[in-house]
Every structure is written in C-alpha cells, then in structure tokens.
Amino acid sequence: MDAKHTADLVVLTIRDDLLKILLVVRENEPFRGRLALPGGFLRPGEDLERTARRELAEETGLEAHQLPLLQLHTYSDPDRDPRGRVITTAYLAIAPDLPTVAGGTDARSADWVEVDDSLREQLAFDHWIIIDNAMERIRSELEYTPLATSFCPQVFTLSELRRVFELVWGVTMDPGNFRRKVATIKGFVELTGRKRHNRDGGRPADLYRRGRARTLNPPFRRPVGAR
Incomplete structure (x- = not known):
C-alpha cells in the first residue's frame, strides 16, 4: 500500500502572558472531538510547505503567506495513523501577537491553548510527540541562537x-x-x-x-x- 503524505504545523505565540500553541478540534474520524495540530493531506501539484500554509488557512483562518515556516521533522511510524500508512512532515512557526482564530473545513473549532504537559493525553495521533520535539528544539535554540x-x-x-x-x-x-x-x-x-x-x-x-x-x-x- 502506497503511503500518503501530510503536513502538520506547530504554531507558537505568547498571548495573555502565556506560551500558547494553535490547536484544532477534529470534526472527522479518526479521533473526532480530540485536539490536534492543524494540518492535512498533500494535494496533487503541491509541495509540503504549500500544503501546510493552505491547511493552516483553511482550518484556522490564520493567513500564513508571511508566516516563517521551519521544517521540523518527518514522522513515519507505520502505526501513527489508524487510517493506514501516513507520513507527516511537521513545520514550526513562531510569531508575536498572532490573532484570534476560528475553525474551518474539517476542524470543528480552533483556538490558542497553553503549552502544558496535560496536552499529552488530549491530542490525536502522535501530535504530542511532535509538540514535545518542537519544544525541546526551541529550548535548545534559545541557548545558541x-x-x-x-x-x-x-x-x-x-x-x-x-x-x-x-x-x-x-x-x-x-x-x-x-x-x-x-x-x-x-x-x-x-x-x-x-x-x-x-x-x-x-x-x-x-x-x-x-x-x-x-x-x-x-x-x-x-x-x-x-x-
């Protein structure tokens, strides 16, 4: 079976004096009603960064054409998605004063959520692993960049x-x-x-x-x- 490819986004900002991440509530199965990173499937004619920017706009209303995206990592565990073999590439975006968001397409809602260990049990797929990896990279880069x-x-x-x-x-x-x-x-x-x-x-x-x-x-x- 051929693998499908997705792009997921870790978007971080500081709001209300808290470090917050952009999350959506899934409208569809699998993991309907669970929190997840914004993202979705690669379409014909798209590269992964274009997919990431399109999905971000569709699912959250956040216009991403000027948002700097950094490719974080590719996740390919065979069991990471119950629908079959789905390989995702995660992108990291950091910006100040990002605006209020709203759910769209297959996202029931979207919101800024405090980055906290309690998210571990609330997230769909392997999205906690992706967030944890992103946070450790940021913690390290604060030391050197x-x-x-x-x-x-x-x-x-x-x-x-x-x-x-x-x-x-x-x-x-x-x-x-x-x-x-x-x-x-x-x-x-x-x-x-x-x-x-x-x-x-x-x-x-x-x-x-x-x-x-x-x-x-x-x-x-x-x-x-x-x-």
Missing part, C-alpha cells in the same frame, strides 16, 4: 525578552542578571534609542530590536531547574 526575539514584536523591552525565556524554560529569571547576560552577547539585541513609558508612571524602559548575530556567543545557558 536569537530565536527568543521571534516571539517579540519588532521593538521590545528586555522585560518582554526575559519573559520569553521564562515561559519556554519554565523558570523565573533575575532581571539584573538577565540584563547583564544579554549585554555580554554581541549582536543579540540593539538599542533603538527609543523608550516606552510605563502606565504606572515608573521609569521609562529602553526599547530594543533584534541584532545581527545569528548565533549567541557566548551561549545563553539554561539555568539550573529549567526544562
């Missing part, structure tokens, strides 16, 4: 950047130590010369943008107790 800035808007405060590390690594970080670590990494972030005034009347916060570095040197090591 400027990936954390992908969760931030074009200009951001160091407090906002620190919160990305805290949410992804599951730790609380000292603001002063964080600021000093960032300052030692050349090209990680750059001052914009602008400030953001706090609503409570406190000291205005410096605004930064992503720097030119592609790798962090020295690395930003995970603290003890981090995921």
